[in-house]
Amino acid sequence: MTTVAAPTIHSAGKAASDRVYNFSAGPGVLPEPVLRQAQQDIWNIQNSGVGILEHSHRGPVFDKVLAECIDDLREVGNIPADYDIFFVQGGASSQCFMVPMNFIRDKAQTADYFNTGKWASDSIKEAKLFCNVNVVASSEATNHDRIPARDSWKFSNNPAYLHFTSNNTIFGTQWKAIPTHPSNCPIVCDMSSDFFSKPTDFSRYDLVYAGAQKNLGPSGVVLVVAKKSLIDSGRDDLPTMLKYKTHARNESRYNTPPTFAIYLVGQTAKWLKSFGGLKAMQAYNEEKAAILYDYLDRSSFYRGHVQKDSRSLMNVTFKCPTEELDKKFCKEAEKAGLDALKGHRSTGGMRASLYNAFPIEGVRALVDFMKRFESQKH
Numbered sequence: 001m002t003t004v005a006a007p008t009i010h011s012a013g014k015a016a017s018d019r020v021y022n023f024s025a026g027p028g029v030l031p032e033p034v035l036r037q038a039q040q041d042i043w044n045i046q047n048s049g050v051g052i053l054e055h056s057h058r059g060p061v062f063d064k065v066l067a068e069c070i071d072d073l074r075e076v077g078n079i080p081a082d083y084d085i086f087f088v089q090g091g092a093s094s095q096c097f098m099v100p101m102n103f104i105r106d107k108a109q110t111a112d113y114f115n116t117g118k119w120a121s122d123s124i125k126e127a128k129l130f131c132n133v134n135v136v137a138s139s140e141a142t143n144h145d146r147i148p149a150r151d152s153w154k155f156s157n158n159p160a161y162l163h164f165t166s167n168n169t170i171f172g173t174q175w176k177a178i179p180t181h182p183s184n185c186p187i188v189c190d191m192s193s194d195f196f197s198k199p200t201d202f203s204r205y206d207l208v209y210a211g212a213q214k215n216l217g218p219s220g221v222v223l224v225v226a227k228k229s230l231i232d233s234g235r236d237d238l239p240t241m242l243k244y245k246t247h248a249r250n251e252s253r254y255n256t257p258p259t260f261a262i263y264l265v266g267q268t269a270k271w272l273k274s275f276g277g278l279k280a281m282q283a284y285n286e287e288k289a290a291i292l293y294d295y296l297d298r299s300s301f302y303r304g305h306v307q308k309d310s311r312s313l314m315n316v317t318f319k320c321p322t323e324e325l326d327k328k329f330c331k332e333a334e335k336a337g338l339d340a341l342k343g344h345r346s347t348g349g350m351r352a353s354l355y356n357a358f359p360i361e362g363v364r365a366l367v368d369f370m371k372r373f374e375s376q377k378h
């Protein structure tokens with residue numbers, strides 16, 4: 001398999017002439033070299049005379065694709081050897097029930113959850129089918145504009161695990177540190193929207209999951225990174241497809257997995273390596289977000305949704321002075337080649353998603369547009 005070309009994302013200038021800047025919250029922008037490589041490999045991968053979409057998930061070509069993908073993810077993510085890395089389906093949404101279903105043994109048990117937005121509250125809702133849920137802290141009262149302050153946290157005694165959502169895609173908040181529990185219970189994290197956007201010390205987590213469609217690849221596949229001992233401790237009395245063990249112990253191919261999605265995750269991991277790894281990625285993501293937040297801080301026209309110390313590097317949410325102007329902003333931005341800026345219906349306003357593959361030139365283009373829009377007579 002050919003490896004992806006060196007990143008062109010640092011190159012100055014515009015998006016390719018037939019592409020726009022894509023601020024979508026997910027599925028989101030993918031690295032250009034990955035898309036170009038995929039175009040070739042759809043036709044003929046590894047000189048096999050067959051495209052990646054048409055190969056058996058148990059043949060030698062896909063064996064290599066999958067093995068390289070896992071090796072590259074382990075290398076670029078610095079994932080310890082005693083952690084399983086595997087793929088599941090059903091979206092990150094299915095993880096909301098798979099976690100409690102696999103690890104809760106008795107309905108009388110309690111699990112601790114932080115409620116920091118829609119995805120966290122979806123997890124809470126599903127967990128309640130299996131156990132008691134203790135909400136350690138919630139940002140609901142302030143429309144999820146912050147990560148709850150430490151002095152508001154109320155842990156339960158000896159929970160089965162602690163769950164949190166590292167980046168709140170809809171509202172634009174992000175945890176700056178891992179919230180550990182006094183009992184040292186397992187830590188479970190939904191990292192769907194900031195996975196592999198910065199270095200992560202996986203040894204401090206017990207199970208992490210992420211839908212691929214923001215920083216890792218296309219929709220249709222979820223990556224799980226989990227301590228082998230935790231996976232082995234999971235319940236056996238579940239339907240086969242709903243046991244983590246099934247997927248971890250069968251190299252993610254107990255059934256036919258989404259082979260093309262896995263291939264694209266593998267190519268994205270190669271691209272991350274060629275980019276300089278996660279430290280370089282973090283620096284780039286910080287630089288991009290700073291351009292936009294600095295401008296928002298200086299403007300008296302736009303308002304950010306989130307408290308400064310909780311700001312996400314991945315999803316930047318902001319508003320114009322009125323809803324009408326928000327609508328006008330999105331319409332005119334689209335005409336200017338700045339796509340998918342409309343905020344989620346629960347926050348309104350705008351949301352600029354600046355995932356790994358989003359180019360810095362696009363952030364500059366957005367700020368230039370914002371300046372022009374602000375200076376118009378409204």
Ligand SMILES: Cc1ncc(COP(=O)(O)O)c(C=O)c1O
Binds near residue numbers: 092168169
């Ligand atoms: C943080 C987070 N968790 C979970 C989900 C749900 O993912 P899916 O649509 O793949 O089920 C999303 C989707 O955007 C998300 O951003």
